[in-house]
Amino acid sequence: MTFTDLQLNDSLLKAINDQGYTTPTPVQAQAIPFILEGRDMLAGAQTGTGKTAGFTLPLLQILSDRKQPKTHRKIRALILTPTRELAAQVGESVKLYGKYLPLKSAVIFGGVGINPQITMLRNGVDILIATPGRLLDHVGQGTVDLSGVEIFVLDEADRMLDMGFIRDIRRVITILPKVRQNLLFSATYSDDIKTLANTLLRNPAEVEVARRNTSSELVKQSVILVDCKRKSSLLGELIGKHKWEQVLVFTRTKHGANKLTEYLQKIGITAAAIHGNKSQSARTKALDDFKRSSVRVLVATDIAARGIDIDALPHVVNFELPNIAEDYVHRIGRTGRAGCEGEALSLVCVDEADYLRGIEKLINKKLDARIIEGYEPDPSIKAEPIQRGRGGSGGGGGGNRGGNSGGGAKPAQKRDGGRHEPKHRTNERRR
Template sequence: MSFSDLGLSADVLRAVTEQGYETPTPIQAQAIPAVLRGKDLMAGAQTGTGKTAAFTLPLLDRLASTAQGGQRRVRALILAPTRELAAQVQDSVRVYGAHLQLRSLAVFGGVGIQPQITALRRGVDILVATPGRLQDHLDRGSVDLSKVEILVLDEADRMLDMGFLPAIERILRSVPARRQTLLFSATFAGPIRQLAGRFLSEPEVIEVARANATTESVSQSVYLVDHARKRELLSYLIGARNWRQVLVFTRTKRGADRLAASLEKDGLTAASIHGDKSQGARTRALKDFKRQSVRVLVATDVAARGLDIDRLPHVVNYELPDTPEDYVHRIGRTGRGGERGEAMSLVCADESGQFRAIQSLIKIPLPVSTVEGFEPAAPFDPNRAVGKPPIRRGAGSGKSAASSRRRPAPQASHPRGDRGRPQGAGKPGSRARQRRA
């Protein structure tokens, strides 16, 4: 099947071809025809499966086929949970709508509201927004949603997790009851089904992957290590394996900042991204990471949700997430678009509960081992409580930290030195436990 088989217009197909795409992904092949038929849609797809194009392409096609003259009004509204995702969806709208006479705008917090008000007054056809900032515009009377024909709830599960339900309800009271609604979610948990039952009309249901499944294109592994030596092990792995681009997850904002600063001291270019950063700082950090002038991007779950980084090779869970579903979202940042990826978790004894929850959710065994010289002082088996067989440890396992020989870390080369040498030596150090942010 090709995109030309899906019923899209020539102008939309032209934009798709210019981006080098020929064959739709499973979610695109199923969702695009349904949206073109005007059906409400409840779609579940694993992250990285092309869901943004699955609603962007038919949305653009439908709006272009019913072009209206006079003052531009918001005819399509796309809600996204984070600033980064809203900006990326807007990029997709712009790219795929390159040959259409449609105007779009993204509005989100962290930047001045006045330029957004000015752009809204000029008129837009497609509005991409985060719920909080859109509610601000509604309160100010700077946006009119009375002409919305198509509403998209992107990553609806995350919006609910972030507490946006009241804002979503307020927004939905401002759009026409007669509209097409498209809901996209990584999971179909109870709250999502309740949301769909309230706001969708006889939706077509599409699910292209088992809920909470991890992609086969991502190799997953776990290293056991004492909490105090996680940073040292991470720095060693990046340098010894010469990783050039790695996304690292922490649980807290303060932890992300501290880890990035420590990695910088180890000779690794690093930046952090989280909700307390200004939008400008977040945009710069992501841009530098994409062009690989920053080697390590340390992120919290909320900030990283929706990040779209082509061919990201490595994801590291520096700390396991509080909920197992977030593990699936984290490792879904790599292994996208048919590329291979690697996801690694550094697990200490205090995280055995989270580890068991993850194993129970994804229903596949994760290979667990240690790195020579970084064995935990008190060996533990995070699987024991769920009846898994004993862990097969790597070389040098079973030794205490005092008796084991530390493996020397590679020396950090000068930034202008030999590019072939691994940069970023791990240095001994400890890291205090973070409070939750």
């Protein structure tokens, strides 16, 4: 199958050809026809499968085929994403494929001034890409009009739920016109996602190009057993010895990301951290430097890493295993993209044994584990009790001894009108 077979118009085919693409990915081949038919859709696909183009291409075609209102230009398509980085990535895709069409798009998210966004919205926008917090800020100020939305896209819905956005999503849905096309994309199909789909979608087409909660076949996965206090020095040695030039490293906490970045810089490895406490300009610069290879190592928390889209990223390292097994699948999905092979390496200490077992159960695969000479685990160290939780920033228990990540569960913090939420959601939530 080629893109021509999907009945896309000449303007879109020209933009696709400019990028050198001729053959759609499986998710594109399955999703585009359903969307062009005007059907609601529930799509499950791992990262790196081309899902963004899978909804931007038919969305652009539908809007260009329909006549625009003669009155003031209204928002006709709303794409909701969990993070700033992903919003920016989707915005780039819309501009890339829509460059030969008379459609205007805009991206809005928190962490930057709201006034330029207000001006942009007043000038008229066809397609709006937004994060939930900033979108509702505009709704509250009366600076955005969603009454003309014809297509609503909820991207990375599983991450939306993990980040505590379900109330915001429901509020947005109540504001939208009742008659519209709904598209829900998710990397995994949890029971919560299916519940959300049942309330949002009407007789949806279902597309799934990967088995539930599976890891990419193109990613070589392995484990190195090591004491948590020696993870930093081991990582530095691996990067230097193997001459890795582009490595995405995951920590569970923001403090851990900062501390590891400082260590790598101290031993002469260029590194930058990206997490929710960083300003938007700092996050953008760190990501750009990483993409240009002027920074060798990007150290990230789970939430901040959503939206990092690098086709040929060769190495992902789990400096600390996630305490939610599904997050492991999201992490290693940053490599092995677009048909390229990748390597996912996890540094696992005794405290993280339960996390490792949970991950292996989820992916239905026993990961190869080895020990590096000179970094043998101390058999006298016993595992500490693990504090269970759903946070990527609050940490919790496993592998945090020795101060590598400043972990430990955080108490609930009071915010906005007396509502209680975990601290990591307070810091990361308004995006």
